[in-house]
Amino acid sequence: MKQKLKVFGVLFFAFAWQFAFAQERKITGTVSDKAGLPLPGVSVLVKGTQTGTQTDFDGKYSTKATSSQILIFSFVGLKTQEVTASSSTVNIKMMDNTTELEGVTVTTAMGVKREKKSLGYSTQQISGKDLDGGAGNANVANLLSGKAAGVEVSRNTNFGGSTNVVIRGNKSLTGSNQALWVVDGVPIDNSNSNTTTQATGRGGYDYGNNVSDINQEDIESINILKGAAATALYGSRAANGVVMVTTKKGKKGDNNVGFTFSSGFTVGTVDKSTFPKYQTKYGSGYGIGSSFLDADSQIPTVDTSNDASYGDAFTGQPVYQWDAFTPYSKNYGQATAWNAAKNGPISFFNTAKTATNSLSLEKSNEKSSISLSYVNTMQSGILPNSELKKNQLSARFSQKITDKLTANAYAAVTLQNTIGRNSTGYNDNILGNFRQWWQTNVDLKEQQNVYNASGGQNVTWNWADPTSPEGIVPAYWDNPYFTRYQNYSSDDRTRLFSYASLDYKITSWLSALGRVSLDTYKELQEERRAVGSIASGFGLSPVDETSGYQRYDNNFQEINYDGMLNFNKKFGEDISLTGILGMNLRRDNRENVLSSTIGGLVTPGKYALSNSRYALPFPIEQKYTKQVNGIYAQASLGYKDTYFLDASVRRDESSTLPKGDNAYVYPAVSGSILFSNLIQQKWLNLGKFRMNYAEVGNDADALQLVNTYTRSSNFNNEPMYTLPNTNNNSNLKPERTKSFEVGLETSMLDRRLGFDVTYYKTNSVDQIVSAAVSSASGFTNAWVNGGNIENKGLEIQITGTPVKTKDFSWDISVNWSNNKSRVISLPGGIGNLQLAGFQGGVTTNATLNEAYGSIKGTDYVYTNGERTIDQKTGKYMITTTSDNTIGNITPDWIGGVRNKLSYKNVSLAFLIDTQKGGDIFSLDMYYGLATGLYKETAEGNIRQTGVLNAGVAPDGTPNKVVSQNPGTYSNNYGYLAEPAKAFVYDASYVKLREVSISYNFPKKMFEGTFVNSATFSLLGSNLWIISKNLPYADPESGLSSGNKSRGYSVGSLPTTRDIGFNLTFKF
Incomplete structure (x- = not known):
């Protein structure tokens, strides 16, 4: 019986005390909802007495009453009806009560269903129909x-x-x-x-x-x-x-x-507002003059061991980059233009x-x-x-x-x-690599090409020293595709x-x-x-x-x-x-x-x-x-x-x-x-x-x-x-x-x-x-x-x-x-x-x-x-x-x-x-601003002109001193220049x-x-x-x-x- 009552979400009981009257007779019938389906658990009470019963699983009931007595039919959420027991068979069709919100039942502790009106504490029920908006959701x-x-x-x-x-x-x-x-x-x-x-x-x-x-x-x-x-x-x-x-x-x-x-x-695509917007003015390095190992050469070699992007400005000049030192690249032994990469880290992502x-x-x-x-x-x-x-x-x-x-x-x-x-987290995380330590001149598609061409070897962009055979090993970061596969x-x-x-x-x-x-x-x-x-x-x-x-x-x-x-x-x-x-x-x-x-x-x-x-x-x-x-x-x-x-x-x-x-x-x-x-x-x-x-x-x-x-x-x-x-x-x-x-x-x-x-x-x-x-x-x-x-x-x-x-x-x-x-x-x-x-x-x-x-x-x-x-x-x-x-x-x-x-x-x-x-x-902004990845670090001409930071001198007068970028590791932003407070966001x-x-x-x-x-x-x-x-x-x-x-x-x-x-x- 309890299982049936759970199905309909109610729990009303009536206890029947039987009184013997000479004029009493047996009254039977069926109670159904407005669609004609039987209703179990309906309370049937003889008005003015304690005599009553409730309908069974088939909506049927049986009680005793005189022909002049009134039967009260009540059910949670439905209109209560009163009918005179003038016949030995009384069938009732119950209708919705649009004014009785208090009849709602909810599941409480131990799985017991109770009428919400009787609860002395807060609950909130969410229908399964309202849980249908989880496109692509697995939890x-x-x-x-x-x-x-x-x-x-x-x-x-x-x-x-x-x-x-x-x-x-x-x-x-x-x-x-x-x-x-x-x-x-x-x-x-x-x-x-x-x-x-x-x-x-x-x-x-x-x-x-x-x-x-x-x-x-x-x-x-x-x-x-x-x-x-x-x-x-x-x-x-x-x-x-x-x-x-x-x-x-x-x-x-x-x-x-x-x-x-x-x-x-x-299908799911990356929300680009939740991924870095890189600056495209500067490449490998931690400051002016730090991009190349041999800057005086006619065709300089990029310092691939750097995992930052605040080095020399992109000029389009020919340089030897990471791919010039691997036979698995189409650019092996060749110089390429010193420009921002066409395919940045955003191209690494697939459609979910x-x-x-x-x-x-x-x-x-x-x-x-x-x-x-x-x-x-x-x-x-x-x-x-x-x-x-x-x-x-x-x-x-x-x-x-x-x-x-x-x-x-x-x-x-x-x-x-x-x-x-x-x-x-921080260690061995490609996303940390992309958000904190990256060279904006590295093309992700080329990293994918060399990984495939090498048969799955760790051909990285981050060579320890490309000028020596012993240095053709990763310095800090593996090839992203090697990591994933x-x-x-x-x-x-x-x-x-x-x-x-x-x-x-x-x-x-x-x-x-x-x-x-x-x-x-x-x-x-x-x-x-x-x-x-x-x-x-x-x-x-x-x-x-x-x-x-x-x-x-x-x-x-x-x-x-x-x-x-x-x-x-x-x-x-x-x-x-x-x-x-x-x-x-x-x-x-x-x-x-x-x-x-x-x-x-x-x-x-x-x-x-x-x-x-x-x-x-x-x-x-x-x-x-x-x-x-x-x-x-x-x-x-x-x-x-x-x-x-x-x-x-x-x-x-x-x-x-x-x-x-x-x-x-x-x-x-x-x-x-x-x-x-x-x-x-x-x-x-x-x-x-x-x-x-x-x-x-x-x-x-x-x-x-x-x-x-x-x-x-x-x-x-x-x-x-x-x-x-x-x-x-x-x-x-x-x-x-x-x-x-x-x-x-x-x-x-x-x-x-x-x-x-x-x-x-x-x-x-x-x-x-x-x-x-x-x-x-x-x-x-x-x-x-x-x-x-x-x-x-x-x-x-x-x-x-x-x-x-x-x-x-x-x-x-x-x-x-x-x-x-x-x-x-x-x-x-x-x-x-x-x-x-x-x-x-x-x-x-x-x-x-x-x-x-x-x-x-x-x-x-x-x-x-x-x-x-x-x-x-x-x-x-x-x-x-x-x-x-x-x-x-x-x-x-x-x-x-x-x-x-x-x-x-x-x-x-x-x-x-x-x-x-x-x-x-x-932590991404803490490091990523210091390494010059983000667009904020290259706005206007601030690397050359410096930044006038808002604040005051120790004596309380307005600040008039411009913060300059004198050389390597001297970025005005990031962990080297600002406290942790600067990287706490609402x-x-x-x-x-x-x-x-x-x-x-x-x-x-x-x-x-x-x-x-x-x-x-x-x-x-x-x-x-x-x-x-x-x-x-x-x-x-x-x-x-x-x-x-x-x-x-x-x-x-x-x-x-x-x-x-x-x-x-x-x-």
């Missing part, structure tokens, strides 16, 4: 951008990369701030296996986060549970909010069979392509339903040799075993293979998510649910470094390697056992009581091994550990099991369908906390009043005031209690073990988040206009933090409890239908939210806790009395608030320390506006997504995030065929960055998901504008 998390108030979605541009979803601000100093993802009431793992080196911009690959395994074709809706009162039943892992995914359910009926086929194709095909089959009868779904995705990126293949298969089964017992099962398998993810990564992941449940209806108001779920995956990540590459850090080797192979095996399994009692009872016409009582046992197992060759590869092209030149280093292995046992209870009391009071409590015991002190309890209480029932205004459909207070606990990660030794290299053939750098703590206690929320919901003018306004305040205390300790202890850090982050903010959601006629409608949804965070205290009374350190001398931090995520680095020296100029050089004076706050990663506010216009069979929808404020440090943006145009073919076109309907859609995403401040990059471009990756832009992949189509047939 469902990206589809939340701009659609929910208080939900900050940080995409990045990495191929198949991860996405950060933070709800109502960062609550943990050093732990995860990601929301918990839940599918049909069951939590799923959303971690990523990216390294700390990758997350802090040193180098590596973004392997994505695991929420990308969710099959987008399966999604019915997504509901955002924002505050602690909404999420407390999920325990410690839901401290950061919950994203509830409800999958599509098969509909029971009389031998229904349905088949759906969908096919789509998308995504093809998606899906099939689904549904079959049902009165007692059972089964559905199967298959989705195949083939995606190629904008970089050469980048490809992602994904196959997803899901199956769902539901069987009504008896009138009281129903069985449900679901399984989803994802097989994903990815080749050629883009490098991230030889030094590439690959990864495979196989994932299974499944659950099975039994739902037993004990009485008309009480049911029991038993469920077991499994979430497991295996992944293999392989990284390659071909023989002949530039020496660089690789694998487990303590020194740079010119070749090598690394593999990372990662296995994860989580099993959840759930038992739950659900009750829903009415006492007369005025009092209702609903709730759940349950238990959960969660057991996580994770095993991973990191291993690599050392000393390089013996045989080129063979990527295996057995091909290591020297004995293999000891691998880094990790294995742990974590168990959390939880019990919980929740109850909601309603009075006169107007006043609602909720209370819940959960107690968890965690194996990652000290034995004997590993249990923690967190309560929640909320209430709401439907004041629209009290003032009875025709224009007001719904008016609700709500308030709540809740506390949520959070335990430690595994392996933080007791120190364990790590196996390291032998010492004189004897095994050696070392302690970790961070001292574990056997006295850790759980973190706790305390949350208060108050809100107002209204719907008016026949649901044509709605508002939802929320104010919240949270404090996260007793944070589990890795804090710095004295090195005399033998450690650099230690796990401690301490710290308090406060987040408070305002959320506004507005929905409206400004125009609605017979053929045309215009729907609009607006959301806006601001979150103000403040670090109230830090462990040990310190004033600053460094979160991450980046190249360029900048760090992100939690600083006392500042917003979370302050960016620190060198700053200008100020005089009376003005930047101070050194009167000897004309350049800015720079602080000698890097502890100055020069920015913050937290935005001032975020928002989105979605419009949908429909005319007959055609609809147009578009989404504007915006962020105001927040800051980002650009991360604001306004984007046309999604556009979709859909056409539903008239059904009469398919009369007499087996096609029931067909829809054609044009889809677009990221079509236009309307406004941004970060030069030559997307403000959303980042390294990875998680705290450590925010506020830093380095070597990012440019954004693509994606446009495509989708065609769907239903049979």
Whole structure:
């Protein structure tokens, strides 16, 4: 029964007390909707009594009443009807109630559906139909951008990369701030296996986060549970909010069979506003006279070892460039004109392509339903040799075993293979090469030609010394095509998510649910470094390697056992009581091994550990099991369908906390009043005031209690073990988040206009933090409890239908939210806790009395608030320390506006997504301006005339000294001339995030065929960055998901504008 009620999105029960009257007789009938389909779960009550029942799966009912008594038929979202029981058979057709918005149901914690009007906390539901704008998208998390108030979605541009979803601000100093993802009431793992080196911009690959395994074709809706009162039943892992995914359910009926086929194709091209605009006046070199090794020669030789473009001006004179020294080039031994290259780095990129095909089959009868779904995705990126293949298969089964017992099962398998993810960070990143260290005279097409002509050899533009045979080796950079086709990564992941449940209806108001779920995956990540590459850090080797192979095996399994009692009872016409009582046992197992060759590869092209030149280093292995046992209870009391009071409590015991002190309890209480029932205004459909207070606990990660030794290299053939750098703590206690929320919901003018306004305040205390300790202890850090982050903010959601006629409608949804965070205290009374350190001398931090995520680095020296100029050089004076706050990663506010216009069979929808404020440090500008790559460095004649920097002399008078370019390494821009503050940019943006145009073919076109309907859609995403401040990059471009990756832009992949189509047939 419960499964059927979920299908229709309601949960109304009536308890029947039978009274015997001499004149009573049996009344039977069928209740259907306006389309004539049977309605289960309709309440049938004899007016003025407690006698009643509800319709069964077939919409049938049976009760007793006299011929003069009145039957009341009520159903959520439909008009309540009163009919006299004058006949022994009473059939009812119920109609929509356009004035009862409060009848809407939403999915809440543990997958329980509740009426939205009864909730004392904020939720926001997004229909699966509103998730259709993701052209070329491979991660469902990206589809939340701009659609929910208080939900900050940080995409990045990495191929198949991860996405950060933070709800109502960062609550943990050093732990995860990601929301918990839940599918049909069951939590799923959303971690990523990216390294700390990758997350802090040193180098590596973004392997994505695991929420990308969710099959987008399966999604019915997504509901955002924002505050602690909404999420407390999920325990410690839901401290950061919950994203509830409800999958599509098969509909029971009389031998229904349905088949759906969908096919789509998308292309993506580089958004040129997110890639450098190079100056074309100067070539190789770091200053005037630095371009040529033999400038006095009649035909000089370009200094190919330079990886900058601020040398001699282009004059068209004949010179020997890099291609004159390789026999694989058509210019071998020949001089070519000293000009800017015809084919710059922008020509390196391909057109991205995504093809998606899906099939689904549904079959049902009165007692059972089964559905199967298959989705195949083939995606190629904008970089050469980048490809992602994904196959997803899901199956769902539901069987009504008896009138009281129903069985449900679901399984989803994802097989994903990815080749050629883009490098991230500073090291070995082609995009860093293009954005920071490049010669504008190098032609990319010629690099491609010589790579192909040489049979895949590392023929670079960056020879160490072209004048000697020994110097025809790479100085700093490999051939970009060699890097993409030889030094590439690959990864495979196989994932299974499944659950099975039994739902037993004990009485008309009480049911029991038993469920077991499994979430497991295996992944293999392989990284390659071909023989002949530039020496660089690789694998487990303590020194740079010119070749090598690394593999990372990662296995994860989580099993959840759930038992739950659900009750829903009415006492007369005025009092209702609903709730759940349950238990959960969660057991996580994770095993991973990191291993690599050392000393390089013996045989080129063979990527295996057995091909290591020297004995293999000891691998880094990790294995742990974590168990959390939880019990919980929740109850909601309603009075006169107007006043609602909720209370819940959960107690968890965690194996990652000290034995004997590993249990923690967190309560929640909320209430709401439907004041629209009290003032009875025709224009007001719904008016609700709500308030709540809740506390949520959070335990430690595994392996933080007791120190364990790590196996390291032998010492004189004897095994050696070392302690970790961070001292574990056997006295850790759980973190706790305390949350208060108050809100107002209204719907008016026949649901044509709605508002939802929320104010919240949270404090996260007793944070589990890795804090710095004295090195005399033998450690650099230690796990401690301490710290308090406060987040408070305002959320506004507005929905409206400004125009609605017979053929045309215009729907609009607006959301806006601001979150103000403040670090109230830090462990040990310190004033600053460094979160991450980046190249360029900048760090992100939690600083006392500042917003979370302050960016620190060198700053200008100020005089009376003005930047101070050194009167000897004309350049800015720079602080000698890097502890100055020069920015913050937290935005001032975020928002989105979605419009949908429909005319007959055609609809147009578009989404504007915006962020105001927040800051980002650009290492690309830090280096790229210094190397003379960007057009700013060659505007006008500034290299000859110098620059009059805006500012004042140390005595406060206006600056009059011109900064000159006297020679090599003397650029007026970049890291050599300016502080880190100069490269911190406002991360604001306004984007046309999604556009979709859909056409539903008239059904009469398919009369007499087996096609029931067909829809054609044009889809677009990221079509236009309307406004941004970060030069030559997307403000959303980042390294990875998680705290450590925010506020830093380095070597990012440019954004693509994606446009495509989708065609769907239903049979």
